[in-house]
Amino acid sequence: MSIFSPVGNWFKAPTGTERLWVGLALTWCLIMSVTMPYWHFKGKQNSTGESYKVEASAFLDRANQFIESNKVGEEKGVPIVEPSPGGDAYLVGEMWRWYPILKLKKGQTYRLHISSPDLQHGFSLLPMNMNFHILPGYDHVLTITPTSTGDFEIICNEFCGIGHHMMTGKIIVE
Template structure:
């Protein structure tokens, strides 16, 4: 195998429109470098929640206790649970469902505990732009205050297997 040496003059410095596009790209990089910390601290884009280590079986036990203490209805065979205002709500992700469905009150604050029982899942609350990774072994606690009423759909946005497309949950806000 022989190596060929590139011809002299093969590289040409940017000129004309290339310089403009490189300049715009550099300016955009600087703008984004400034905006990322701004969005983090002022844009309320990131979770200010807590995370704790938890065994999946222990989290499921807490979730089952939560369901038994506050079931108020049924949605597609899944219990709808209404926690007391200011209380704790539990939501477990497992192939291929969210358990249970939640009923919350507008303007009330809740501590929402999220955990996966089997593998990585993604919590995406639609139509809001709220996304979190839900991992087994971690109890991720979010303090939430619903600001509008309606039905909100939870979808898994982390591919979790053949039933991933059917992994849908609900939060009802009155």
């Protein structure tokens, strides 16, 4: 037995206000179909980043060298580092933390290298609308120029295990 009976006319054309809503929905679909490619190419909403295949141990070595040479303090056991403007900065996402805390200068450009040695994580910078999937074995390089000062929280937005809810980090912009 089928819910569609071959006998009779089960389809009724929309009438009245239903016809208006169907027309509005179709119009909105057409508008969105045109604007999505426009924002993709002209809206400057795509990452200008690069990705490179890397061994997890090699990335951790580079990140640790970066931390040692740029460390300016510590907060709750997490190193605070201040990279030189125009230089490279490293951020590691691992169970269940983001480290180090980056201290950046407003208006300066940095190359931010992000990777994970263990699992897939999600890099989400709040309150900015910046979201990236961070995969083990890849060095994701983002060119960033902070435009406002403050403390910006990093959270993991990709479920990564039992401690996922504690996986936070910070970027300080002065």
